[in-house]
Amino acid sequence: MPSTATVYRWELRKLVSQKRTYLGLAFAIAMPLLFVLALTLRRHGAGPDVAFGRYVRQSGLAIPLVLLVFGSFWLFPLITALVAGDIVAAEDHNGTLKTILTRSVGRGRVFAAKALATFTYAGLALVVMGLVAVAAGGLKSGLHPLTTLSGTRVSVGRAFVLMGASALVYMLPLLAIASIGLLLSTVTRNSAGAVVGTLLFSLLLQLVTILPGLGGLRPYLLPEQFNAWQGFLRVPTDWAPIGHAAWVCAIYAVVCVSAAFLVFLRRDVAGD
């Protein structure tokens, strides 16, 4: 029986051969470029009114951080959903599920490989966005020391370390969204439906977050967890939102992935 690693490698190869994969990555590249372009065209004036928005002309390192904030509204949910919603449903649609499930690899491993490939893709999109943002931001505003949310300054080297840690924490809600996408993809068997459904779900949570009566839910919804990384950019580091995001996102991910896994293990692979 082939290892999960083998199946995972082939899942990545499939992603590499599909156009939709590059659509998501193109979004991840375009966003920082557009942002820097906008900044260049508006020569003066303040940056956007979000965390680190004030510092975008002071240090290029503030630019990826601003984009993390913007990206959480729909860009990263969209990029993640694009692959997560498709990865099982597309094989249903193509009929290839029956092809791979009648070989020597168990359904559990196929699912694990698909989940890992989905998570890998979400992580890759984040890294690509980050690298392009650092490069474009560096060209625009220079790689200067970064002002933290506590008002202190950190060196460029230290800023990179903090940004790496922030990206890891930012991955938590992304994995939660990817898990929702996997579940919808497995259950609906419809790629477009699962992609749109995942994105709508993520937008719906944002709506609930800003509704006045439902404020009490806020700490348990995903939009809040997309800001947890900012704990790293305070002095001293504020671990509370980070720990909170870890368990909230873990609950979303574990519930959705387990449900999807069980459905995938038992479901019929039949036409229509």
Added chain:
Amino acid sequence: MRVPPQDLDAPLCARGLVKRYGDVVAVDGVDLTVAPGDVYGFLGPNGAGKTTALRILLGLVRPHAGSVALFGRDPLLHGVQALESVAGFVEAPSFYPYLSGRKNLELVAALDGGQAAGRIDDALETVELSDRARDKVGGYSHGMRQRLGIAGALLRAPRLMLLDEPATGLDPAGMRDMRGLIRNLADSGMTVVLSSHLLVEVEELCNRVGIIRRGKMVFEGTLTDLRASAAGAWQLRTTDDDVALRVCRSAPGIEEARATASGISFRAPEAAVADLSIALVQAGIGLTALTPHAATLEDLFFRLTEDDGRAPIPASDAVEEAA
């Protein structure tokens, strides 16, 4: 229903398979027994439940009842391990359209554990796809995909091959090539189960046949048995077919008596036919014709697979009529 122990090591033994889709019972108590070296024709009209039964055998679909043994192992219990010596596909084989034919085979070989990676070129050669192997499957014709499906199955070096209507939708040359390919597989000692809605195909390729109709098996045996059961059919015309039909139905040894467009047809040994003629006369019915009617396999297939009374007139009847 369980697979009897003596059949546990047969390539394929299925007992009491049931699969329902809502109100439709797609597979309704199907038993299949395939011995080593068999070329087994799984015959039935469209919608009879062939594909669904094959899906159950391949572990793609969970039956509501029944059990399967593939060389003694049940896909429900043992998962893909039950498919160890088994390969095949249901409906048209499906591949990743954005990968080349060769890449698709590399993928399935990797999912088999990688041992077959070195045999990919041979498999492509066998199905005559070597020169198109680098093209994306998205541009393949139906026939090429069908052949790629066979190549993919061959990579598993199976002892049992399950093929779902492999020749359906091919042009005449493609059909001939596909049948030749299957014959070669059978000659190499592989056990083959192939579903079909065409009797001629099964006659040409298979030694054993199972006939399914509306989810139920209506015949399983050798082709010779099938031919033997095609004999013994009779045609009867009388002065009063309604009464005659009642007499036929109550006469000993007379089976499957039914009204047709040209009178009454039934099946019976000769002795019973002699007794029937006397019984008819005693009932005051005059005989205008009582003729043995050599049913073809085709007639038999229709009779087995069509609804009673709604069966189309078999072709040989029409000939008689014209004569």
